[in-house]
Amino acid sequence: MPATPPLPVDLSGIRLDPGQGLARQLYQALRERILDGRLAGNTRLPASRDLAALLSISRNTVTRAFDQLYAEGYVEGRVGDGTYVTDLASERPAAQPLASGPAPSAALQRLQQHHLPPPLSGAPKAFRIGVPAFDLFPFEVWARLQARFWRKPSAARLGYGDPAGDATLRELVAAYLRSSRGLNCDPAQIVITCGAQQAISLCAQLLVQPGERVAIENPGYRAAGHAFAVAGAELCGVPVDGDGLDTAALAAIEDCRLVYVTPSHQYPTGVTLSLARRLELLEWAERRDGWIIEDDYDGEYRYSGTPLAPLAALDRQGRVLYVGTFCKIAFPALRLGYLVLPPALTEAFARRRAVDMRHSEIGTQAVMAEFIAAGHFQRHVRRMRQAARARLEALLRDWPAAIPGCAALPKVEAGLHLCVRVASLARERELLAAARAAGVEMNGLSDYWLPHSLEPEDARAGLVLGFAAVPEAQIAEALVVLRRAWNL
Numbered sequence: 001m002p003a004t005p006p007l008p009v010d011l012s013g014i015r016l017d018p019g020q021g022l023a024r025q026l027y028q029a030l031r032e033r034i035l036d037g038r039l040a041g042n043t044r045l046p047a048s049r050d051l052a053a054l055l056s057i058s059r060n061t062v063t064r065a066f067d068q069l070y071a072e073g074y075v076e077g078r079v080g081d082g083t084y085v086t087d088l089a090s091e092r093p094a095a096q097p098l099a100s101g102p103a104p105s106a107a108l109q110r111l112q113q114h115h116l117p118p119p120l121s122g123a124p125k126a127f128r129i130g131v132p133a134f135d136l137f138p139f140e141v142w143a144r145l146q147a148r149f150w151r152k153p154s155a156a157r158l159g160y161g162d163p164a165g166d167a168t169l170r171e172l173v174a175a176y177l178r179s180s181r182g183l184n185c186d187p188a189q190i191v192i193t194c195g196a197q198q199a200i201s202l203c204a205q206l207l208v209q210p211g212e213r214v215a216i217e218n219p220g221y222r223a224a225g226h227a228f229a230v231a232g233a234e235l236c237g238v239p240v241d242g243d244g245l246d247t248a249a250l251a252a253i254e255d256c257r258l259v260y261v262t263p264s265h266q267y268p269t270g271v272t273l274s275l276a277r278r279l280e281l282l283e284w285a286e287r288r289d290g291w292i293i294e295d296d297y298d299g300e301y302r303y304s305g306t307p308l309a310p311l312a313a314l315d316r317q318g319r320v321l322y323v324g325t326f327c328k329i330a331f332p333a334l335r336l337g338y339l340v341l342p343p344a345l346t347e348a349f350a351r352r353r354a355v356d357m358r359h360s361e362i363g364t365q366a367v368m369a370e371f372i373a374a375g376h377f378q379r380h381v382r383r384m385r386q387a388a389r390a391r392l393e394a395l396l397r398d399w400p401a402a403i404p405g406c407a408a409l410p411k412v413e414a415g416l417h418l419c420v421r422v423a424s425l426a427r428e429r430e431l432l433a434a435a436r437a438a439g440v441e442m443n444g445l446s447d448y449w450l451p452h453s454l455e456p457e458d459a460r461a462g463l464v465l466g467f468a469a470v471p472e473a474q475i476a477e478a479l480v481v482l483r484r485a486w487n488l
C-alpha cells in the first residue's frame, strides 16, 4: 500500500468509534475543531482520499462528512484547489438572511467562535457528570410550598422587585453561608442569579475589558472559560497539581488581574486548593490589585478531610467574588444561584442584572426562602451528601481492579465526580468509545483542556465520572456492562 502523504493540517487526534455512524462522528470532530479555532478560517483541509487513509475509513464516508460541513457553511470549496475552512468571523454573517445588513459586532463574532456544546440532557444515567441525586428531591414539599405561595401572594411581592434578589432569600443565604462555610457576609453583599453559570457570566461582563487576560485552571471548567472569552478576554491556562492551582505559574503571567478558581473541589481533577495556596492567591490579588472568582459549585459535598475556609472567608481586602448554586443540591433545571460580592461591587452587579432581566422570577425565590426557613434545605443537604457518598462507595466497590492503561481510582474526599488518569489519549478514546457504545456515559479528561495546551497530549488523558446521578443498583448494573464493554 502506498505511504500516506503528510496532511496539510494535524488531524491525528481524531478518533472514530467503528460502532457508530462514522460520517457523523467525523463531521462532529471537524465542526468542533472549526468552532473552537483549532482549524482556523482559510485552512485547507486534506483531500478526502488522504483523510480516509489516515483514519482508515472509506472515502465515501469522508465525502459525506464534508458535504454536511458544506451544507452548514463550515467549509467551502475553491475550484481546482480543494476544501477550505470558512472564515467564520467574516463569512458567517453573510450567510444570514439579511445579506446586506450591518457587520456583526465584535461580541457576536466572539460568540460564534466560542461555541460550547450543551451538557447532556434527558434522564440521568451512570456516570453523568454535573448531576446530583435529584431523584431524592422532596417534590411534594416543594409543590406544597409553591401552592401556598401562589394561593395568596402578598401584593408587595408581585410588582418589580429588587434586582439583587428577594430580600428574605438573601438574608437566609447569608445566614446559611455563615454557619456552613464560616463566611461572614451581609445580605447586602448577595446577588441572586440564575445559577452559578450566570454568576460567572456577570463577573465576566463587569470585570473584563476586551483584550484583557483572565487566568483559568487548566484543565478546568470550560463553560467559565467561554464566559470570559465571549467577554473578550485572552484566556491564560494555569496548571493544576496535587495542591490545586499552581500559584507560581499564575504569578508568572504578566498583566493579568483576574483569576477563576474552584478551590473546594477543582473541576474536573477533584483536588482541593491547599491553605498555603489560598493565602498565596489572596496575596497575588492584593499585589495585582486584582480579583478572584471563587466557584464553590459543589461545596456541600465533603465526605472526609477538613473543609478549608473559602477564599471569600479569608479575604480581608474585598478581592473575592464567591459563586454558589442551588442547582447541585436541588436540580440543575431550577436555575437558582447567588454571588457574594465585595461590598463595593454589589450595586454594579445588581444594576447589570436589572438591565438584563430586572430580577429573577419571584416564585422560585420565595419558595426557596421558605424551604430554607422551614429547615427542609438543611435536611436535604444532609440527605444529598449521604446519597452521593453511598453512590460513590458503590462505584469504588465494583470498579474493575485492573484496567489496562488506566490508573487506580483516586481517594475521593468531596464533590459529585472523580477523575482517573489514563496512560494515553488513544487509550482514553478507546475506553470512552466502548463505554458510550454500551450506553454508559463518561467524559474524557482531554476535553477539559484549553486548545494549544503545552502539556503533552498523553498527559491530558483520563476519565471523568459523575457518581451521584443514579442510585447504587444502577451503578452496579452499569459496571457490569462496562466490564463487558472493556473486555475485563
Ligand SMILES: Cc1ncc(COP(=O)(O)O)c(C=O)c1O
Pocket (backbone or CB within 6 Å): 130, 194, 195, 196, 197, 198, 221, 262, 267, 295, 297, 325, 326, 327, 328, 332, 336, 337
Ligand atoms: C465548576 C462548575 N461551575 C459552575 C457550574 C454551573 O452550575 P449551575 O448549574 O448552577 O449554573 C457547573 C456545572 O456543572 C460546574 O461544574
